[in-house]
Amino acid sequence: MKYYHVNQRDEIRRIYLQKGPFQPQNYKFPQRAFGGKQRRFNISWFDDNIYWLEYSIKENVTFCLCCYLFKSDIPNQGGSDHFVKSGFKAWNRKLGLDDHKARTPHIIVVQKCQILMNQRQSITTAFEKQTILQEKEYRILLNASIDCVRFLWRQGLAFRGHDKTDDSDNKCNFLEFLQWLAYRCDVVDRVVLKNAPKKKYSIEMQ
Template sequence: MERFFKKAATPLVGTQGQETNRKRTRLDPNSNFEVPSDPGLRPPISNYDLNDHDFVRRQYLLAGPRQPMLQDFPQTLFVDKQRRFNKAWYNQYPYWLEYSMQKDAAYCLCCYLFKAENREGGGDAFTSVGFKNWKSKKSLDEHVGGLNSAHNIAVSKCQNLMKQEQSIQTVLEGQSKRSQNAYRLRLTATVDCIRFILRQGLAFRGNDESEGSSNRGNFLELLRFLADHNVMIEGVVLQNAPSNMKLVAPEIQKDIIAAASVETTNKIMEELGDELFSVLVDESRDVSGKEQMAVILRFVNKQGSIVERFLAVVHVKETTSLSLKAALEELFCKHKLSFSRLRGQGYDGASNMRGEFNGLKALLLKENSSAYYVHSS
């Protein structure tokens, strides 16, 4: 049954059918259809025009059941014990069980799609009202019922609905699979080149990146080198890539660099954990003349070694101590760091940094007297 229920990472975009004065509006077949992200907020299937029912159902089945993996589900008091939805139920009922975060309730995707036609069994608990009895999963088993239960009939109808275009879908999936593999290989080669250049601290672009240039810059030359030594990569990059999907534009490079920055920062914060730390700060101007502040964390890792990790470069409007502190507070808030964990601060000899009364050092000592100052050159 798995092939009939596909999960989507994001909801589709478009316009839902609306009901005005009991006259159901037809959906535009050329527009995408929006599948609500929460099952507790979706309109009944009967709200849509009868001619659109199969289309709407198919979009829901392609999107798959909504199964958010929350860390902690809300608790409800039953008699004398707090109980809540169990995410392990997703594994037991993977193709139809849904959970609404808005209503803290469970729903059945198949019964929602075909309940109006069955009109028997299951009531509204798993379709419109939502099931909230978390005492045991017995009620879920009862909802499934026997071979000819209303639920299993709805499941069969879902399967039959998706089979209608199976032959066409198989062809499209084959083409899509090849396109996905080519794109994945192209993206991997691009990311590998960017990672190499970042690690070596090299410039990405060259003075002349035109086709006839003898040196098109580090990124394009490295990608060309990979293509020359790997037939599979050669077949999907540069001149062999679709014109609108070469993945070599500076904007694409910046997006991947930003993603690499986020992943690197996450690793640093994971390495730091809940440990105490010191901060090293220096301010300077970039090539465009904008003021910026470089921030480095110094701490003892889980192996007992003292490490320094470059956290960020923050642009500031001015280099006064108040502006630097505000920028540091914003950076700490972004990465969920607290001044209470700060045990040291190091700057150069500038008055705005180490001033006894109004310098950044003094401002941080007011926040935390344990943030001892050490001069750093």
Template structure:
């Protein structure tokens, strides 16, 4: 009798069931929220962006960074930073239910670059805090701009009590800490380690080219039965040895030029060597070869030099 194989899931429950559909994190949270009447234009825009990207951009729909699998969190942060804040500009934002009804203002985006707006929830969010605010660091209320969303529009532009200014706080605030992390990651391409890696890649490529050239030269010399080295390989020596000559720039350059010229003149040579010379074809080949050699001359040395290097 076959014993049924057990998997690890039989013994442990997943710690984070919401993050299970790794392939498409966009699908979570959408049904939980209470959608308001959407501006059709914004809805279409949002749908297009959802299809075009890996992570949900609408702050009212997207999954919290910490809810994502650990190995996807950094990727998600880089994605959201590269895309920038989700600032949807509508002709008219929906009014809220307050006695003095108010609505979101698109010019707030100019005043607060970190600000995001979700047409889905009609609430405002903070991108740096969404990406970098952590529970142990954050204080009560800070999830208003990350999880819940802010919609008390009356409190915006309320002098010193402006909700957005209060959220930003002083230099040591959680928001500014998040902004610092945001800028650090954004500028990460210029970090010294990244530059060094690039530089190393260049050195490795050059070393590989040198090695490949040397090996090819040795193979060619072996095939031709030529001696590799000379008795005197000093700069003043008249016979430095084949290997020293063959890897020189001049030698490679002349070879390349010869190859190019011979390719051009090949057709003409074959035509002229035929026993039954077709004079019209031969004249045609001569004029073609003249044109091609003229092109080679007019193009200058740059293409050949680049090929040699």
């Protein structure tokens, strides 16, 4: 991670975390000799460490995704370094996994990962809420404009006027009626005329 520019690191970490650790399910894990006995990785270990433990098919070892992503921020993990560099492969010692996730450096990086993803979710939620609000404003603005157009059309009144300046006492019929609606409805007043957000409302009376 240290090889990436500092402004890119968090976004790259998010991509890794969104994909999650590589945990093959339909794979025949190869055996390795320990003390004269053949042992292999136990797939049930994924269930106990679903957030961070990943397996390398090529190397037949496991790594810690969280420690890998934040290794440059929290160096000197001591005995846990093999979960980032060489990989953990002591299939006869499940306690090695438990020992790793109980270490302070690992706990810190897991928290960092969770904070990073929560920040991303908060930003996404904020954009979604803003979009919903904008859609409501568009709808109110559109309905108010349509009501004005319908009224003028039914009455056979002209839309345009000769003086549409702000200090005019008698603007065009469309703007006068829209302003009349705004005076009597706070919801409409918040999204039309001077209160309309930029680039959301532009009706030219030709």
